[in-house]
Amino acid sequence: MTAQMTSTAMPTAGQHGLVAHSDGAFVPVQTRSERFRSTNVDDFEPISGREHEWKYSPVAAFADLTSGELDGSRIEVEADEVAGIEASWIARHDVRIGSTGGVPEERASANAWSSFGEALLVSVSGEDEKTAVITRHGLGDTPRAAHTVIEAAPNSRGLVVLRGTGPARLSENVEIVVGEGASLTVVSLQEWDDDAVHLASHFARLGRDSFLKHIVVSLGGKVVRVNPSTHLAEQGSDVEALGLYFADAGQHLEQQVFVHHDAPHTRSRVTYKGALQGEGARTVWIGDVLIGNTATGTDSYEQNRNLVLTDGTRADSVPNLEIETGDIEGAGHASATGRFDDEQLFYLMARGITEDEARRLVVRGFLAEGVQRIGPPELEERLTAALEAELEGR
Amino acid sequence: MSVLEIKNLHVNVETDQGTREILRGVDLVINEGEIHAIMGPNGSGKSTLAYTIAGHPKYTVVEGEILLDGENVLDMTVDERARAGLFLAMQYPVEIPGVTVTNFLRTAKTAIDGQAPSIRSWVKDMRESMTNLRMDTDFAERNVNEGFSGGEKKRNEILQLELLKPKFAVLDETDSGLDVDALKVVSEGVNRAKANTGLGIMLITHYTRILRYISPDFVHVFVNGRIAEQGGHELADRLEEEGYDRYNVAESAAQ
Numbered sequence: 001m002t003a004q005m006t007s008t009a010m011p012t013a014g015q016h017g018l019v020a021h022s023d024g025a026f027v028p029v030q031t032r033s034e035r036f037r038s039t040n041v042d043d044f045e046p047i048s049g050r051e052h053e054w055k056y057s058p059v060a061a062f063a064d065l066t067s068g069e070l071d072g073s074r075i076e077v078e079a080d081e082v083a084g085i086e087a088s089w090i091a092r093h094d095v096r097i098g099s100t101g102g103v104p105e106e107r108a109s110a111n112a113w114s115s116f117g118e119a120l121l122v123s124v125s126g127e128d129e130k131t132a133v134i135t136r137h138g139l140g141d142t143p144r145a146a147h148t149v150i151e152a153a154p155n156s157r158g159l160v161v162l163r164g165t166g167p168a169r170l171s172e173n174v175e176i177v178v179g180e181g182a183s184l185t186v187v188s189l190q191e192w193d194d195d196a197v198h199l200a201s202h203f204a205r206l207g208r209d210s211f212l213k214h215i216v217v218s219l220g221g222k223v224v225r226v227n228p229s230t231h232l233a234e235q236g237s238d239v240e241a242l243g244l245y246f247a248d249a250g251q252h253l254e255q256q257v258f259v260h261h262d263a264p265h266t267r268s269r270v271t272y273k274g275a276l277q278g279e280g281a282r283t284v285w286i287g288d289v290l291i292g293n294t295a296t297g298t299d300s301y302e303q304n305r306n307l308v309l310t311d312g313t314r315a316d317s318v319p320n321l322e323i324e325t326g327d328i329e330g331a332g333h334a335s336a337t338g339r340f341d342d343e344q345l346f347y348l349m350a351r352g353i354t355e356d357e358a359r360r361l362v363v364r365g366f367l368a369e370g371v372q373r374i375g376p377p378e379l380e381e382r383l384t385a386a387l388e389a390e391l392e393g394r
Numbered sequence: 395m396s397v398l399e400i401k402n403l404h405v406n407v408e409t410d411q412g413t414r415e416i417l418r419g420v421d422l423v424i425n426e427g428e429i430h431a432i433m434g435p436n437g438s439g440k441s442t443l444a445y446t447i448a449g450h451p452k453y454t455v456v457e458g459e460i461l462l463d464g465e466n467v468l469d470m471t472v473d474e475r476a477r478a479g480l481f482l483a484m485q486y487p488v489e490i491p492g493v494t495v496t497n498f499l500r501t502a503k504t505a506i507d508g509q510a511p512s513i514r515s516w517v518k519d520m521r522e523s524m525t526n527l528r529m530d531t532d533f534a535e536r537n538v539n540e541g542f543s544g545g546e547k548k549r550n551e552i553l554q555l556e557l558l559k560p561k562f563a564v565l566d567e568t569d570s571g572l573d574v575d576a577l578k579v580v581s582e583g584v585n586r587a588k589a590n591t592g593l594g595i596m597l598i599t600h601y602t603r604i605l606r607y608i609s610p611d612f613v614h615v616f617v618n619g620r621i622a623e624q625g626g627h628e629l630a631d632r633l634e635e636e637g638y639d640r641y642n643v644a645e646s647a648a649q
Contacts, residue, residue: 365492
């Protein structure tokens with residue numbers, strides 16, 4: 001890319017303990033972990049669109065999900081039958097609900113939490129590698145609430161794909177509990193219809209020496225907002241958070257990623273890559289990393305890269321890093337948003353490749369790096385196929 | 395027999411300081427199987443000629459023609475020119491992140507031939523060309539030009555030349571930045587491509603060094619956007635002795 005911009009966010013006033021974090025209502029919330037949180041939608045003020053968590057989003061397009069009544073009945077899911085990955089429904093008072101310690105920080109998430117009837121429980125056990133795809137489709141036009149708990153037993157391994165297709169107006173919470181020594185991959189794959197709206201908050205809690213690979217792939221939908229928070233709660237836990245998104249004309253794809261280092265020797269890698277094409281294509285990436293004062297020996301890096309293919313698009317990229325301890329191994333962040341490089345186009349076309357195909361090749365290449373890191377070949381193939389379809393404009 | 399004709403070519407380029415005239419009436423005929431060396435000081439317009447033939451959008455043709463077997467090249471898009479049989483080995487090939495050399499070459503070959511090459515012969519051809527150019531096999535799985543050394547980039551250009559089999563190739567300072575071993579390997583590749591397909595070559599260079607390994611049939615000296623003198627190999631020898639001084643151009647003035 002020719003035009004590269006590297007942004008380094010300014011430190012916030014609350015860093016390094018300069019401001020006490022618990023001064024009460026008169027001091028604006030400074031640190032990421034001390035935002036207002038509640039599972040009850042009525043505890044949140046009505047949304048104006050100026051709130052920091054909503055200011056990049058087209059809030060009028062989904063007022064039904066933030067302030068309307070949500071249908072909390074079971075949603076139809078198709079789940080692969082795989083030994084060691086069991087899907088079942090649990091009641092909302094089940095002890096596993098809320099076991100990540102994750103609590104909604106905004107109104108859509110709280111509305112879903114207040115409204116869901118039963119939760120989908122996905123239990124991963126056993127040390128062998130396995131994959132299960134859970135597809136939600138045919139959700140229709142009714143505003144819905146959903147709650148999912150993905151639980152990986154200690155030392156278990158597995159990959160769970162949570163996929164959405166068809167029409168939807170969905171607000172949901174996904175809790176991910178990674179047990180001690182477990183290695184879990186969770187893929188949230190958004191292939192919704194063009195007019196769908198999907199607002200999701202993921203709350204992951206990682207146990208001692210566990211590993212979570214968390215992947216968000218957003219391709220289809222009018223408005224898709226997937227906000228994953230990862231709590232590296234115990235020593236030696238490790239998260240790799242990957243994101244791929246491709247926004248077409250009129251599409252809004254957003255992700256607010258939060259990683260909280262809260263124990264010694266924790267590691268995080270956040271890599272989100274996006275492409276934008278067409279009038280009104282819009283993407284937002286906010287990456288917050290908080291390294292708490294107990295998180296000595298933290299190793300953290302987050303980056304966001306956007307490839308702008310046409311005029312009329314807008315990519316917001318906001319990396320934030322808060323560090324409360326001096327004793328860390330590394331912490332860095334990077335953000336680059338660049339235009340399509342015409343010299344690449346010329347090079348490929350000078351080899352006989354048509355302009356359309358050359359563009360596809362460059363975009364595919366840009367996103368391929370992300371796909372290549374996803375892991376299992378069959379999943380890579382599925383994602384490559386989904387990306388191809390997106391590039392073909394299907 | 396194929397022929398590439400350049401007639402009275404005038405080319406402008408838009409810069410921040412306004413329009414600049416770079417080529418001021420170039421006439422040149424290259425027949426299949428001929429090697430023409432285009433030599434000249436920096437800023438004389440050699441690269442502009444190369445990029446204009448390939449169709450880079452930065453350059454505007456204000457007068458003149460380029461014909462390939464009588465067909466008007468200037469009416470063709472960049473990819474159409476390549477499919478018609480023109481090839482430009484670039485001086486500074488760009489990186490294409492995430493696109494492997496294998497994928498790139500197969501895509502280009504398919505585009506040029508109008509059909510995908512048969513897998514068996516394609517893999518064999520690729521392996522053979524890579525061995526000839528002393529390229530490691532893992533090279534094919536690397537992303538195009540990403541992290542390549544200067545020499546690797548030039549070898550990759552010549553690999554494409556060998557595999558895509560154009561009618562005419564323009565080599566834009568393929569020799570620059572190469573050590574003597576790499577220069578020999580690259581030159582062998584060009585000679586091999588010519589022996590195999592009988593293509594015509596326009597060899598653009600600042601130095602006479604590469605002419606020890608690739609023997610030109612014609613030498614043209616390019617000064618101030620046009621051909622100032624032409625001759626055979628002996629002209630190159632004279633340039634090696636005397637440089638470009640007798641053409642009365644200070645190199646910096648021509649920038």
